[in-house]
Amino acid sequence: MGQPSHQASNALIYLTYGAFLVIGIWIAWLWRGQSKKDFLASNRTQKAIPLALNFIASALGSGILFTYPEIATLAGVQGLVVYALSSSLPLLAFGFLGPIIRRKCPEGFVLTEWTRQRYGVIAALYLSILTLITLFLYMVAELSALQQIINALTGLNGLWAVIVQCIVTTVYTSLGGFRISFITDNIQGTMVVGLIILGVITVGVKTNVDRSLVESSSLLDASLLGWQLMYILPVAILTNDFFISGFWLRTFASKTDRDLRIGTSIATVVVACILTLVGVSGLLAAWTGVWPGDPPQLGSIAFFLLLEQLPAWVVGIVIVMTVSLSTAAFDSLQSAMISTGSNDLFRNRLNFWWIRLAVVLLIFPVAVVALKSPSILQIYLISDLVSASSIPVLVIGLSSKCYWWRGFEVVVGGLGGLLTVFIFGTIYYGNAKDGANLLLLEQSLYVDDWSAFGAFVAAPIGGLLWGSGAFTVRVGVQWILAKVRGHRFEAFDRPPVADPSFLTGSDERPSDEDDREATATAKSSSLKGKFL
Numbered sequence: 001m002g003q004p005s006h007q008a009s010n011a012l013i014y015l016t017y018g019a020f021l022v023i024g025i026w027i028a029w030l031w032r033g034q035s036k037k038d039f040l041a042s043n044r045t046q047k048a049i050p051l052a053l054n055f056i057a058s059a060l061g062s063g064i065l066f067t068y069p070e071i072a073t074l075a076g077v078q079g080l081v082v083y084a085l086s087s088s089l090p091l092l093a094f095g096f097l098g099p100i101i102r103r104k105c106p107e108g109f110v111l112t113e114w115t116r117q118r119y120g121v122i123a124a125l126y127l128s129i130l131t132l133i134t135l136f137l138y139m140v141a142e143l144s145a146l147q148q149i150i151n152a153l154t155g156l157n158g159l160w161a162v163i164v165q166c167i168v169t170t171v172y173t174s175l176g177g178f179r180i181s182f183i184t185d186n187i188q189g190t191m192v193v194g195l196i197i198l199g200v201i202t203v204g205v206k207t208n209v210d211r212s213l214v215e216s217s218s219l220l221d222a223s224l225l226g227w228q229l230m231y232i233l234p235v236a237i238l239t240n241d242f243f244i245s246g247f248w249l250r251t252f253a254s255k256t257d258r259d260l261r262i263g264t265s266i267a268t269v270v271v272a273c274i275l276t277l278v279g280v281s282g283l284l285a286a287w288t289g290v291w292p293g294d295p296p297q298l299g300s301i302a303f304f305l306l307l308e309q310l311p312a313w314v315v316g317i318v319i320v321m322t323v324s325l326s327t328a329a330f331d332s333l334q335s336a337m338i339s340t341g342s343n344d345l346f347r348n349r350l351n352f353w354w355i356r357l358a359v360v361l362l363i364f365p366v367a368v369v370a371l372k373s374p375s376i377l378q379i380y381l382i383s384d385l386v387s388a389s390s391i392p393v394l395v396i397g398l399s400s401k402c403y404w405w406r407g408f409e410v411v412v413g414g415l416g417g418l419l420t421v422f423i424f425g426t427i428y429y430g431n432a433k434d435g436a437n438l439l440l441l442e443q444s445l446y447v448d449d450w451s452a453f454g455a456f457v458a459a460p461i462g463g464l465l466w467g468s469g470a471f472t473v474r475v476g477v478q479w480i481l482a483k484v485r486g487h488r489f490e491a492f493d494r495p496p497v498a499d500p501s502f503l504t505g506s507d508e509r510p511s512d513e514d515d516r517e518a519t520a521t522a523k524s525s526s527l528k529g530k531f532l
Contacts, residue, residue, distance in 0.1 A: 004312045004319070009154035012316055013161055016323040017168050020184065024172025027183050031176055039177030039355065040339045040348065041109035046182070046253045051263030052270070053189035054182055054253075054332075055091055058246045059271045060192060061138075061329035062322050063145035064278050066300045067377060071229075072282030073291060073299030074446050076219035078226035080279040086233035088272035090241045095264035098251035100398060109252040110245045110336075112344045115410075118397045120531035123407030126414070128344035130390060134243040134383045135337040136366065139330065141379040143370030146326045152304040153319055161323075162370065166363045169331040173338075174359040178249055181335040188328035193270065195321040200277045202314050207306070209287045217286045225446060228453045232445065235456050236384035239391035243383065245336035281306050300377075337362060381441040381452075388459035389417020393467040404492050407531035408474050409467040416466020417459045424458040425451070474532060495530065 004012070031038075046054075072080040105114040112131060116124035146165065147158030172180050214220070241247055254260035285291035285302035290309060297305060307315055338359050342348055350358075393413030396405045418439060426435030428451060437443075438455055445452050475491045482489040 003153070003155065003308075004316050006154065006156060008312075008316065009156055009319060012319045013150070013154075013156075013323055014164065016320050017164050017327070020188070020327055021168045021171060023187060024168070024180055024184055025175065027180050028172055028176035031179055034177075034179060036348070036355070038179055040342055041249055042179055042182060042253045043107075043109055044253070044255055046250075046259065046263075047255055048259040048262035048266070050182070050186050051250060051254055051259060052266035054185045054250050055094075055247070055264060055267035056270050056274075057185040057189035057192065057328035058244070058250065058332040059087070059091060059267065060274065060325055061142050061145065062149055062326040063141055063380075064275060064325070065149055065303050065322065066145060067380075068275055068279030069282030069285065069302040070299040070377075071446075072219070072279045073286055073302050075223055075226040075229060076217075076221060077283070078222050079229050080276065080282070082226065082229045083233055084272050084275040084279060086229075086237045087275055088268045089234075090238040091247075091264045091268045091271065093238065093241065094247055094251045095261040097395075097398065098254070098260050098264075099257040102252060102257075104398075108343075110248045110340050110343055111242060112245075112340060115394065116344075116529060118529045119394075119407030119410055120529035122531045123410045123529070124344065126407075126411050127390070127394065128340065130386055130414075131243045131245055131340055131344075132337060134240070134387070135245060135333055135340070137379045137383050138244070139333045139337070139366045140370045142326055142330050142333065143367060144372075144379075146322070147371065149304075149322050150319075152301065153307070153315055153322070159371065162367060165323075165327060165330060166367050169327060169334055170360055170363050173331050173334045174356040177355075178335045178339055181246075181331045182250070182253065185328050185332060188324050191324045192321060192328065193274070195317055195324065196274050196277060199314065199317050199321060202317065203281065203284070203306070203310065206310050206314065207284050207288055209284065210289055213287045213289060219283055219286055225448075228450075229445075232453060232456045235388055235460060236381070239387040239460070240380075240384045242391045242394075243387050245340045246332040249336055249339060278303070334359065334362070377444060378441060381445055382439075385421065385439065385441065385455060385459055386414075386418065388456055389421070389463040390414035392460045393417075393463050396467075403494050405471065406474065407529060409470045411531075412470035413463040413467025416470075417463030420458045420462020420466070421455045423462075424454050428454060478532075 003009075068080065068083060071083045075082075101108075101111070101114050105117050108114055108117070110131075112124050112128045115127045143162050143165070147162050150156055150158035150161045172184070251260060254263060282291070282299060282302040285306040288306065288309065290305045291297060291299070291302045293305060307318065338355060341358065342350055342355055390410075390413070393410050396402050397410075421439055422432075422435050424435070425438030426432050429435060429438070438451060441452060441455065443451060478491045479489055481487070
C-alpha cells in the first residue's frame, strides 16, 4: 500500500490539528469581549460567500468517504447521482424557507424557537429533544468515522486522533462559541474544496481503469435499489436537515435574504460536485479490480482499497483532507448543540461560564459512544426515520392559512409516524419483533426487499394521518366542551397578534431595512403558540 510512514502520518494529523487549535484560540482572543448572544448566534451578520463556505463545511464530514463510495458499489451511477443530489439540493430549502421563518421569528436562531412561538412550549420541547438527539448521533457518527478512517489510512490507532480532535474543537468552541465555528468553517471549507480538487486530479491521473470491468460490473445500469433510493433519500435527507441546528444558525446569520439565497445556491452546487467526485471512487475501485477483492470486501471501504494502489503522498493529502472535513463538521455540531440546548432548555439564562462548561462536559458521552465504532449508516438512518415522521406535520404551520393547526397535532403526528412504521414492519415481516427492528433499520438501507422503502413511506404518511386524526379529535372535544359549558367555540379563531417588542425585546425603531421587514412581519405572528 502507498501508505505514509507512521511518523509522517502522525505529523500530518497532529500538525493539522495544531494549526486549527492556534487559529481557533487566536480568533477567540480577538473576540474575547463578545456578548453571550454573540457566543450563541450571529444573526444578520454574514455575506453570501462566507455563508456558502459554512454550508459546505457543515454539509460534509469524514463519513462521506464511507457512504458515497458504498452506494456507488451497490447501486452504481444511478444510486450515486441520486445520493449526491439528495444530499445537496435540500440546502436550497434553507434559502427558500429561511427568509419566511426569519420574518416570523426575527430574534430566533434555531428552528425550535419558531416552533415555540408557533406551537407552544410542549411541541417546542418535543422538537428540541429530537434535535438534540440527532445532533448527538451525528457527533458520534463523525468521531466513529474519523477513528475508522485513520485506522484504514495509516495503520495507526484512530483513538488518539479522536481524543485530540475532541480537545481541539472543545477548547476553541468553549472559548468563542458559534462565531469561532463560523470563521474556522470558512478556513476549513476552503481547504476541503482545494484538497478534494487536488485529490481528484491525482486519483484520475494515477488510476488505471480496466475497460472490460466497466461493462461486466453493471454499475452503469439502473437497478431496483436505485429506483427505491429516488424516493427514500430525498425524503430522509430533506426532513433530517431540519434537525441540524448548525444549518439554522447559519440561516439566521445571513445578512440579507439575498445573501442567504446566493450562499445556499453556491453551496448546493459545490456539495453536489464534491459528493459525486468522492462517490466515483467506489466506481473506480470496481473498474480497476481492487473491489470487491479476494476475499470480498464491503463497499464502504472501496475508497481505501483504491488508495492502496496510489503513492503515499496521495494518501497524505487524503489524511489532511479527512482531518479538515471532520474538524469542520464536528465543531459545527458542537456549537449547534450548545446553542440549541441553551435556547430551548434554559431560555439563554445560563451564565457564560456554565455554557462553556457544558461544551466541555458534552464531549465525554459523545466520545465514549463513538469509540464503540457503531455503524455510521445506521446512525444516519435512525435519525432520518424520526425526522421523516415529524417534519411533515411540523411545516404545515409555516402557512398562515393553517393557523388552526396546533402543537398537539405535531406531537401526535410525529409519534404516530413511528408507530405506523412499526405497524407496517409487523405486517410486512409477520411478527412484532422484526417490526420493532425496522424502526432501527437493522437490515440497513441496502436490502433486496421493500422494507426500507415501506418504512420511509409509512413514516411521513402515517405522521400526517395521525396528525389529521389528532386534529379531528381535538376539535371535536373542544366543540363538545364548548356546548356543555356554554362557552364560545374558538378552535378556528385566529390567534392574537404580537407586539413587535415581544419578539425584538425592545420598543426602539429598527435601524435598517431588514430589521424593519422582520418586525413588520412579526406583527402577524401569534403572541403565544398554542398546544391545544
